[in-house]
Amino acid sequence: MAEPIVxxxxxxxxxxxxxxxxxxxxxxxxxxxxxxxxxxxxxRGWCEREGRTPRADEQAAIAHEQHRRIAAAAAxxxxxxxxxxxxxxxxxxxxxxxxxxxxAEAALLHRRDVRLTLLTALDLPWVADxxxxxxxxxxxxxxxxLRELLHAHRLPWVLVxxxxxxxxxxxxxxxxxxxxxxxxxxxxxxxxLAQREAAQPPWPWRCETCDQPDCEHRLRRxxx
Numbered sequence: 001m002a003e004p005i006v007x008x009x010x011x012x013x014x015x016x017x018x019x020x021x022x023x024x025x026x027x028x029x030x031x032x033x034x035x036x037x038x039x040x041x042x043x044r045g046w047c048e049r050e051g052r053t054p055r056a057d058e059q060a061a062i063a064h065e066q067h068r069r070i071a072a073a074a075a076x077x078x079x080x081x082x083x084x085x086x087x088x089x090x091x092x093x094x095x096x097x098x099x100x101x102x103x104a105e106a107a108l109l110h111r112r113d114v115r116l117t118l119l120t121a122l123d124l125p126w127v128a129d130x131x132x133x134x135x136x137x138x139x140x141x142x143x144x145x146l147r148e149l150l151h152a153h154r155l156p157w158v159l160v161x162x163x164x165x166x167x168x169x170x171x172x173x174x175x176x177x178x179x180x181x182x183x184x185x186x187x188x189x190x191x192x193l194a195q196r197e198a199a200q201p202p203w204p205w206r207c208e209t210c211d212q213p214d215c216e217h218r219l220r221r222x223x224x
Contacts, residue, residue, distance in 0.1 A: 004074040005178055006113055008085040009160075009171075010146055011120030012139035014127050016167060017041070020120060020160065021083040024171050028079050031172075033185025036079035042066040043084070043092075056097040060105070063089035067109050074113075085110045085117075087155075091145040095138060107153040114155075116178060118171055119146060121161035 009021045018041065025038035042065050047053055054062055063086035073080045090106035093099045110117075122143055126136035150157045158174035160167060 002078065002182060004078050004080060005115045006070060006074055006080045006082060007116050007118060007175060007178075008082045008087075008110065008114040009118045009120065010084060010088050010157075012122060012142040012146075014124065014136075014139070015120035015122060016124055017120055018044075018083050020118070020167060020171060021081045023168050024118075024175070025079070025081040027168060027172060028081070028175065031186060032079070032179065034078040035076070036081070037073050037077045038081040039066075039069050039073050039083060041083040041088075042069060043089070053096075056093065056099055059089050059093050059097075059099075060102055063102070063106060063109065067113055070113050082114070085114055087117075087146065087149055090149060091142055094145055095142060103149065107149060107155070110155060111153065116175065117150060117155060117157035118160045118174055119143075119150070119157050120167075121159055123161050124163065 007024070009017045009024070011017050021038045021040075025036050028034065029036035043054070043062055046062055046065075066082070066084065066089070067086060070080060070082045070085070073082075086102075086106035086109040090100075090102045093102050122139055126139065149155075160170045160174060162170050
């Protein structure tokens, strides 16, 4: 039996992580026929239960519980979409407590359990959501810190952008290559991916001066 595949959705606040994780799990189940589920962010449940945000000394336990839940889901499913991982906790520790001591441990937990990371782009408007959101001004620093950790620890990741259904389609495109060569009860995702790749023109590399309408540089400038 093939090893379960865990996909983690990370990103700054108000970038649609929870919505994307739930929707992605549903579409993956529909298009592959594999047993698929999603794991909610334990931090949210913790804050609702305690009525406050965690202290610095509580961060590691929250991250480990998130990964315990991911492992439990993977034991009974072939695909798992996790709404955040320990890397998100490490970034919060940096931002809130100026504490980087959890970085290395978080990267080890993430590498052990997660096959692919989807990083949600900053192209959605910020919306308040109780205890867990600090304000629009923290989104870019959190995004930068996540990218730094992903690069520093050579963890595979893909940026997911777009509003509404386009965001989900972007995530499906990122996940599709993981399933190539794997026997699937339904091959809708791979068929769709092959058709999409065949229809795309070669990518013109122009980076900072890029005029592509969906380029990340343009997206990030547009929300400032």
